[in-house]
Amino acid sequence: MRDVVYSLSVSLDGFMRSVDGDISWSEPDAELLEFHNELARAVGTSLYGRRLYEDMAAYWPSVADDPAANPQEADFARIWLDMPKVVFSRTLARVEHNSRLVADDLAGEVARLKALPGGDLELGGAGIAASFLREGLIDEFRLFVHPVVLGGGTPYFPASSAPVPLRLAGTRVFDSSGVVFLRYRRAGRE
Template sequence: MRKLIYGFGLSVDGYVNDRDGKIDWTEPDDELHQFHNDRFRDLEIILNGRRLYELMAEYWPHVPADAPPIQQDFGRLWTDMPKVVFSRTLTEVQWNSTLVAENAVEEVRRIKAEGDGVMEVGGASLAATLMPHGLIDEYQMFISPVVLGGGTPMFPALDQRIGLRLVETRHFETAVLLRYAAE
């Protein structure tokens, strides 16, 4: 069965974006950017909600030719990576993407059962749909040194707690990684 990771940059107070939906405060240093590029190479599939897909699709397929090589590399990785986009409002998706409009939980169960590699879920709303069903195997939090005071929380309100086990910490110049396995 595939392993599903939920990884996100977040503020010290637990938000993945600010009140205006912006993530400009998560700008990675080169070491962290390279870390993301390298871990992205290990993924088979990424699962995105509509908002994150649109945000990523706005920039990564169109990285300017004069952008740093690390960004150009990630642009190629993101564009080529198989993606499943969950949305009830989009009518089409591009860049090696498949659109799914209904029943995210059942579709993710099916995708997990199809292989034994690693995939990642991006988008707090999509992850919130999957959490109560025990579909997320690992949580990777890249905590930036900022307090936003509001925005979209990484974790939704849950009826039952999710037990986690710390498996890695790592310090970067612009963030601290806390990696947890679900128990």
């Protein structure tokens, strides 16, 4: 059975966007982008909420054939375009770029996707992650902790009414950027 993996960059103080919505502080260097590409190649399906899907769809399609893009960015753009994507939204009318729209029955759709063969399901976006966390649908958390303190913004972890016990499953330090990759499995789902 495939796992749901929540993976995003986060500031040292736990935010994925600054107060004004900026994410430029998390721009990966070549070493980190190559690691992101390795992880992305192993993903079976990407799961998005509306906001992150719109951000990704507005940027990555034009990068794949941009001669000015660095090789790692162009590689990620091609991986992203080929990746099957499921977008959970009640407000979008349509999606593109190998994507499918789901408006309701989040838990049922995730159960169906987990039962299919293939790589893990990568979850992106704080809003949709809050819904997945409330439903107990996240199996693994992957944090790319950047050496910056934002002081506020959109938190990586939403407010929760109960603790979520985790077990450390792996780490990696990126010397060029100072980013620390942390991988945690939900306790009992090792």
